Structure formats: structure tokens, C-alpha cells
Amino acid sequence: MDKVMSDKKAVVIFLLPSFILFCAVIIIPIFMSAGYSLTEWDGTRAKVFIGLQNYKELFSSPVFLKSMLNSLIIAVASVLIQLPLSLLLALCIAHGVKGEKFFITVFFIPVILASVVIGQLWARIYNQNGLLNLFLRALGDKDAKTAWLGGMKTALPAVIVPILWQYVGYHMLLFYSGIRSISQDIFEAAKIDGASFWRTCSSITIPLLKPIIEVSVTFAVVGSMKTYDLVKVLTNGGPASASEVITTLLVRTMFYPGNRYGYGSAMAIALIAECFLLYLALGRIFREKPEKLEKPLKDERSAA
Amino acid sequence: MKRTKRPFLLKLSSLTLCAALLLTGCGGGGASAGSGSGNQTASGAGGKKTLTFWHIWGSGDSNSTAVAKVIADYETLHPDVKIEVQTFENDAYKTTIRTNVSGDTAPDIYSAWGGGFSKPFVDAGKVLKLDDYLTNEDRDKLVSGALKNFTYDGGVYGLTFGMSCSGLFCNSELFEKYGVPLPKTWEELISAIDTFKASGVIPISTSIKERWVIGMLFEAIALKEAGADQMYATLTKNGGSFSDPAYLDAAKKLMQLEEMGAFNSDAAAISRDEAEVPVKQGQAAMYYMGSWASGSVDAEDSVDAGKFKFIPFPTISGAKGLPTEFNGGGADGILVNAATADPALAADFVKYFTENLSREDYQAGNYLPTYKDAQVDESKISPTTLDIVDATKDASDFVLWWDTLLEGSDVTTYQDALDLMIQKQLTPEQFVEELKKIQP
Structure with missing residues (x-):
């Protein structure tokens, strides 16, 4: 193996195919989009170079800013609601709940389902005579007839719930396998020392899970920025862009009916830049966070 | 020597087998795609002319049976012409056709929409002007307004087969x-x-x-x-x-x-x-x-x-x-690529196609006809469709x-x-x- 790695020629030859492929499908198109984003172009007629005009329009467009804000709200909700929930489930399952496999399967089902199916499912739940309104009627609100996906105030929260729900199982599985890979000796030692469930979680499991949590947070944030399918199915960004995200806006601006390839490319570049910046920022936050010195377990025992 | 030779032979034979499977696999796929004939270019070797035609009425669309029938009828009437069809899903097609028209890779004939959709194509000089191929007789057959949305700067660039x-x-x-x-x-x-x-x-x-x-x-x-x-x-x-x-x-x-x-x-x-x-x-x-x-x-x-x-x-x-x-009006139509090898043939096909599809689609209740005097069995048309025809006559x-x-x-x-x-x-x-x- 060392022999192969030291042979520069072999390294180059073996890496070349995937490097070419990577350039052809990712790097080159990004640079092409960056080029298009400086033009006014409808996809058919001649491109007109207009410099940074598209970006100026972009950042003064209330719809774009609104969609950017919505994407960020989804990202924050993912980190603050979805991940803690996943972590809690993973902790419960990994720390001796009967029927581990069963619960893992159940929570993982939404991840396997196609987003379109989930969208249709939740559209029925939010229907005027859907599950949610029937539930509210059963609770006593006889006139519960809200069209959840159609209200300016309710549409975004109504879209966020299934987005979070869909990937709870995914993050739970990441956490679960992370917990499983922690040596059992540590848990046993904690048990002998008399640590409670919560104490074990907060002092052992969660600190040791840090790398996995970092991965999950990155996935959740970048994934939220790229959300498209559920929003498309549930509200299509409506009503009046109340639940618009960057991707839904991009598609209708760039392709049908907008047909503005130049402006749409600027939007795509902005999205790429935003994802990349968030990724860098997250890396920074995780690196700079000082390692918390855990209180020795002794304290708890003497307190007890 | 013998020991190394056998695996080599084995590898060689399995490689050949793989290759053979791949080749026959491809061949089978090609044949089932329906192209069949080897004459891919217009007025190809065997004396058979080929027109490529892209549209959005694939299987599953309410229009697909009528479209397939009209194309088959045309081929029967003109045994020397082969219409090579490729179908697309509606929304994706709007992007596909745009890309191909601007990249000069559009087929000879394709379906499109009138008004603002096709205007950039016409402006860019990518669409064949049909005026020279439309006789007065052809124009008389059309209901009034049928050409309205495919007329740009006084020229007709497309024909429509139905109005709504x-x-x-x-x-x-x-x-x-x-x-x-x-x-x-x-x-x-x-x-x-x-x-x-x-x-x-x-x-x-x-x-x-x-x-x-x-x-x-x-x-x-x-x-x-x-x-x-x-x-x-x-x-x-x-x-x-x-x-x-x-x-x-x-x-x-x-x-x-x-x-x-x-x-x-x-x-x-x-x-x-x-x-x-x-x-x-x-x-x-x-x-x-x-x-x-x-x-x-x-x-x-x-x-x-x-x-x-x-x-x-x-x-x-x-x-x-x-x-x-x-x-409303006639918005769904057929355009001819300005770069087609045989404009007269393409225009002839478009005329035949739109006239006959207009009748078929009217009969099926999909559209109101764009050609007058369509011979249809009115008893088989839905009552509301007849009501619409009456309201718009x-x-x-x-x-x-x-x-x-x-x-x-x-x-x-x-x-x-x-x-x-x-x-x-x-x-x-x-x-x-x-x-x-x-x-x-």
C-alpha cells in the first residue's frame, strides 16, 4: 500500500476519473452559473452582460429576503427542536428500552418514505376536515375549520412540522449508532459509581457524542437551506410567499414560468455561498467551543 | 504455465460474455424504443425520409391515443416517411425544449405554446415561417382566431390543433x-x-x-x-x-x-x-x-x-x-425547426397532424376544434362540451x-x-x- 501511495503517478491516475467527474458535474457548472449570474438571459436569446445588477436586485427583492429568512427559520427549528428530540429518543432507546429494533424501525419509516408521499399525507392532516381539525373539534373547538396551509400565519409552521418530523429518525439513528460505539466499560463504571440516567447522559454520552452531534447539526442546517420537496408539495411557497424558501423561489424564477436564467443563477450562487458560509461558521463554532471540564462523579455520590 | 493460463482464459471468456450481454442488451433496448429503421437522417439511404418529432402527449396523457393514431395514419398514407417520436413530461419539457432550441439541437418538429412562450424562439430565428406553405385553402379551413397566438410580426410560425x-x-x-x-x-x-x-x-x-x-x-x-x-x-x-x-x-x-x-x-x-x-x-x-x-x-x-x-x-x-x-384560444401548437432538412415535408406533416388531431381531440372532448366542419359523431361528445361549442360558436x-x-x-x-x-x-x-x- 505504501508503495502505491508513494508512486505519484499511480495516485494521479487513480484519482483522475473521479476528479474529472467531480469537476464536470460540480465545479464547472458552479463557475458557469457564476458567469450566467452576471447576465440578463432568458435561456434562448443572446445573453447581455449586466455586471452585478442581478445581485443588487436579489438583495433588494422582498420575496428573496423573505425566502432566505424562512430557510433560516427552518434551519434554526431543525437545530433547536429536531436534534434535541432525536437525541432524546436515541438516549432512551440506547439505554435499555425494550424492543430497540422495533422503535428504530418505526422512527426510521418517515426517512424511507418519499417526500411526495409525506407531503400528501400531511396535506390531508392539515385539510379543513383533516385529522388536526377533527382533533381540535374533539377537544371542544366545534368550529375548527382552519385551512392550515392556506393562512399567512399558519403556513410556515405547518410546513416546518413535517420537515422536522421526516428526519427525526435519521438523526436518531446517527446518535443511536454513536452511543452504541461508546465502550460499555464506561457506562458500567458510571453505574458502579452510582450515576443516574440523566447524569450518565449529560456527563458521558453527550460529551462523547460531540463529533456525531457536529455532523448532525451540519446536515440539519445545510439540509434545511436546501429544502424543496415538502414545501413544493404542501404549499408551493404560498400563500403569497408566506412559506417560500430559496429553492422554490429559484425554480419558479429560473425555469417555469419566470424564465430568468441570469437572475436565477444569481440566486443559486447566493444559495451556494450561504450554505458554504454556514458550513464554515458551524465548523468554527464547534472548534472554538472550549472543552467543558466535567465535574467529577464523586460529587453526586457524596450528595446522595 | 498451465496454472496461470486457465484463469486468464476464464477471465477472457467471461469478459466476452459480459460484452455480448451488454451489446445484445443495448440492441434489444434500441429495437423496443421503436426506431427500428437505420435511416436516421432526413432523406436517408433507403429512400425513407425521417422527421423527428417531440411532444408532451406520452402514454397516460388524455391526448396520447389520438396523437399516436394521427401519426400512424400519416405514416400509412406516406409509406416513404418515418416520424420518429420522443415524448416528455409537460413541466420538464418546458425547460428541455427551450434548452434544445437555443442549443440548435431541437428536432424537426416539436410541440410548443403560443404567445410569450414561443416568442423568444421566433425572435432568435429558430422557427420556420409557415406562410409560404399555407395556401388560401388551408387558411379557409381554420376557425377564426386559430392562428392568432402563433402569429408574430405578421408571420405564421405554428399551427394549433385545439382551442380552449x-x-x-x-x-x-x-x-x-x-x-x-x-x-x-x-x-x-x-x-x-x-x-x-x-x-x-x-x-x-x-x-x-x-x-x-x-x-x-x-x-x-x-x-x-x-x-x-x-x-x-x-x-x-x-x-x-x-x-x-x-x-x-x-x-x-x-x-x-x-x-x-x-x-x-x-x-x-x-x-x-x-x-x-x-x-x-x-x-x-x-x-x-x-x-x-x-x-x-x-x-x-x-x-x-x-x-x-x-x-x-x-x-x-x-x-x-x-x-x-x-x-383562451388556441395555445397548444406545433412548430417546425428553421434548420429542418426538408421544410416542405415538415410543413405538410404539421398541416395533416393539426387538422386530424383537431377532429380527434374534439371527438374525445379534449379541446374545441380549430378546423371547421370537423366530421364527428356528436352523440358521443359530452353534453357540456356541446354546450361549450354552442356558447362559443x-x-x-x-x-x-x-x-x-x-x-x-x-x-x-x-x-x-x-x-x-x-x-x-x-x-x-x-x-x-x-x-x-x-x-x-
Whole structure:
């Protein structure tokens, strides 16, 4: 193996195919989009170079800013609601709940389902005579007839719930396998020392899970920025862009009916830049966070 | 020596086997794709001419059987011509065809939409002008207005095989039950809405989530306010203007309907399909939709099938729009690539295709015909379709849907503004200001 790695020629030859492929499908198109984003172009007629005009329009467009804000709200909700929930489930399952496999399967089902199916499912739940309104009627609100996906105030929260729900199982599985890979000796030692469930979680499991949590947070944030399918199915960004995200806006601006390839490319570049910046920022936050010195377990025992 | 040779032979033979499988696999796929003949180029070696044709009516589309039949008929009539068809899904096709036309990789013939959709193609010189191939006899066969949306700068660039128009589908069962006359004027419409609303019937079922559905209703009001000439001139940027008070009045009237509760309360949350459900269940009195809905309101699962009346949108007193003016027209058509090897042959095919498909589609209830004197069995046509034909037989003019007649970026401007107004984020005055941003 060392022999192969030291042979520069072999390294180059073996890496070349995937490097070419990577350039052809990712790097080159990004640079092409960056080029298009400086033009006014409808996809058919001649491109007109207009410099940074598209970006100026972009950042003064209330719809774009609104969609950017919505994407960020989804990202924050993912980190603050979805991940803690996943972590809690993973902790419960990994720390001796009967029927581990069963619960893992159940929570993982939404991840396997196609987003379109989930969208249709939740559209029925939010229907005027859907599950949610029937539930509210059963609770006593006889006139519960809200069209959840159609209200300016309710549409975004109504879209966020299934987005979070869909990937709870995914993050739970990441956490679960992370917990499983922690040596059992540590848990046993904690048990002998008399640590409670919560104490074990907060002092052992969660600190040791840090790398996995970092991965999950990155996935959740970048994934939220790229959300498209559920929003498309549930509200299509409506009503009046109340639940618009960057991707839904991009598609209708760039392709049908907008047909503005130049402006749409600027939007795509902005999205790429935003994802990349968030990724860098997250890396920074995780690196700079000082390692918390855990209180020795002794304290708890003497307190007890 | 022997020991190394055998695995080598084994590898070689398995490689050959793989290759053979791959090759036959490809061959099988190619044959089943239906190309068959080896003459891929126009006027190829075997004396057989080939035309490539892309369209959106693949299997599963209500139009697919009729399209396939007409193409097969043409091939039977012209044994020396081979039509090589490729089909696409509607939404994806809008991007696909654009990319291919601009990259000069479009087929000889392709389906497209009139108005703003094909205008960039024509402007870029990518579409064959058909005037030289259309005889006066050909033109006489067409119903008036059939060429309107494919005419650019006085030249005809495409032929259409069907028209559609929007109108008010009224459930006559409900109208009779509550003693409401079919509305002919705006005032009658308002009082009908009041009556239905008081009786717990949805007055007008619509979708706001799918922007073109509510847009269709706004455009109908605007047409009655502005009149066809003014509206067409404004949308084609040919003299008209959104400063005309008609558009502000139309916006106010749409908001009047919204505020009086004329629409289903979940309109912003549901798609067009879902908006059609109460219509078919006899819970909605009116449905403002394109003529293509005649099939579904008369379908077996519609409780009041056969009792729907199609009427033009009510007129507004003092406004310019006539009852004989409709929204819609011939928007689905066929274009010929300017770079085709045999323009005469392609034009001949397009003429045959549109004329025959016009008849087939009329018979099937998909579209209203664009060719006169179509020989069809009227007893097999749905009653509502016949009603539509009757309502439009004296039509004086058609103005195409705004989202087709306007060009892409203008469509977004219009639909975004309409969406905001319906959600009360813009006043009708602000909405019209937005419309004025559509550069003349």
C-alpha cells in the first residue's frame, strides 16, 4: 500500500476519473452559473452582460429576503427542536428500552418514505376536515375549520412540522449508532459509581457524542437551506410567499414560468455561498467551543 | 504455465460474455424504443425520409391515443416517411425544449405554446415561417382566431390543433333548487353568490395555491372590464397599458368577491384537483375553469353529471367587454425547426397532424376544434362540451391566458402581485402599480 501511495503517478491516475467527474458535474457548472449570474438571459436569446445588477436586485427583492429568512427559520427549528428530540429518543432507546429494533424501525419509516408521499399525507392532516381539525373539534373547538396551509400565519409552521418530523429518525439513528460505539466499560463504571440516567447522559454520552452531534447539526442546517420537496408539495411557497424558501423561489424564477436564467443563477450562487458560509461558521463554532471540564462523579455520590 | 493460463482464459471468456450481454442488451433496448429503421437522417439511404418529432402527449396523457393514431395514419398514407417520436413530461419539457432550441439541437418538429412562450424562439430565428406553405385553402379551413397566438410580426410560425376557453360551469341542479337564474350580469352574479352563501353552498370553488386558477378568474373580470382589443394590446405590448382604469376596476371586483366569501375558505391551501372535488360532489354552485373541465364534471364520479351549464363570464354594465369575448384560444401548437432538412415535408406533416388531431381531440372532448366542419359523431361528445361549442360558436374574439401570452419574467410579476393582493398584502391600487412594472 505504501508503495502505491508513494508512486505519484499511480495516485494521479487513480484519482483522475473521479476528479474529472467531480469537476464536470460540480465545479464547472458552479463557475458557469457564476458567469450566467452576471447576465440578463432568458435561456434562448443572446445573453447581455449586466455586471452585478442581478445581485443588487436579489438583495433588494422582498420575496428573496423573505425566502432566505424562512430557510433560516427552518434551519434554526431543525437545530433547536429536531436534534434535541432525536437525541432524546436515541438516549432512551440506547439505554435499555425494550424492543430497540422495533422503535428504530418505526422512527426510521418517515426517512424511507418519499417526500411526495409525506407531503400528501400531511396535506390531508392539515385539510379543513383533516385529522388536526377533527382533533381540535374533539377537544371542544366545534368550529375548527382552519385551512392550515392556506393562512399567512399558519403556513410556515405547518410546513416546518413535517420537515422536522421526516428526519427525526435519521438523526436518531446517527446518535443511536454513536452511543452504541461508546465502550460499555464506561457506562458500567458510571453505574458502579452510582450515576443516574440523566447524569450518565449529560456527563458521558453527550460529551462523547460531540463529533456525531457536529455532523448532525451540519446536515440539519445545510439540509434545511436546501429544502424543496415538502414545501413544493404542501404549499408551493404560498400563500403569497408566506412559506417560500430559496429553492422554490429559484425554480419558479429560473425555469417555469419566470424564465430568468441570469437572475436565477444569481440566486443559486447566493444559495451556494450561504450554505458554504454556514458550513464554515458551524465548523468554527464547534472548534472554538472550549472543552467543558466535567465535574467529577464523586460529587453526586457524596450528595446522595 | 498451465496454472496461470486457465484463469486468464476464464477471465477472457467471461469478459466476452459480459460484452455480448451488454451489446445484445443495448440492441434489444434500441429495437423496443421503436426506431427500428437505420435511416436516421432526413432523406436517408433507403429512400425513407425521417422527421423527428417531440411532444408532451406520452402514454397516460388524455391526448396520447389520438396523437399516436394521427401519426400512424400519416405514416400509412406516406409509406416513404418515418416520424420518429420522443415524448416528455409537460413541466420538464418546458425547460428541455427551450434548452434544445437555443442549443440548435431541437428536432424537426416539436410541440410548443403560443404567445410569450414561443416568442423568444421566433425572435432568435429558430422557427420556420409557415406562410409560404399555407395556401388560401388551408387558411379557409381554420376557425377564426386559430392562428392568432402563433402569429408574430405578421408571420405564421405554428399551427394549433385545439382551442380552449374559460367560462363559468354552473351546476343547474343547485341553481334550480335555490331559484337562482344563471348570471348574465355582474349584479346577478353577486346576488347568486349571496343566495348560495346564505344556503351553505360554496358559491365558486377555486384554488389560490395554484396561481393560474385564481388568475383565470381575474383575467375573466379584466376582459369584461377592458374589452378584448385593449387587453390584447396591453399584453402584447402593442399600444395598450395597465394604466387603463379597467384593470383597477377588475382588481377591485376580484377583491369584492374574495371579501364577500365567494370562494371556498380553504382556496389558498388546495390545488386545482382538490378544488374540483366539491364541484363534482354537488357542493359548489359555480366553477370557473377552462373548457377542458367538461370531461371531469360530466364524469361518472360527478353526482350532477350532465347538469352543468357552461356560460360566458357575466358582463359588467358600462364596461367595454362583450359577452362574445372569451379568455383562451388556441395555445397548444406545433412548430417546425428553421434548420429542418426538408421544410416542405415538415410543413405538410404539421398541416395533416393539426387538422386530424383537431377532429380527434374534439371527438374525445379534449379541446374545441380549430378546423371547421370537423366530421364527428356528436352523440358521443359530452353534453357540456356541446354546450361549450354552442356558447362559443358566435365568439367574436379570444384573448389568451396571461401566463402564456406574457413572457416568463412578466408572468412572475403578475402572479406574485395577484397572490399578494388576494392575501391582502397589496391593495388593488398597489397591485396595478406592480402590473405597470411589466415593461411595454
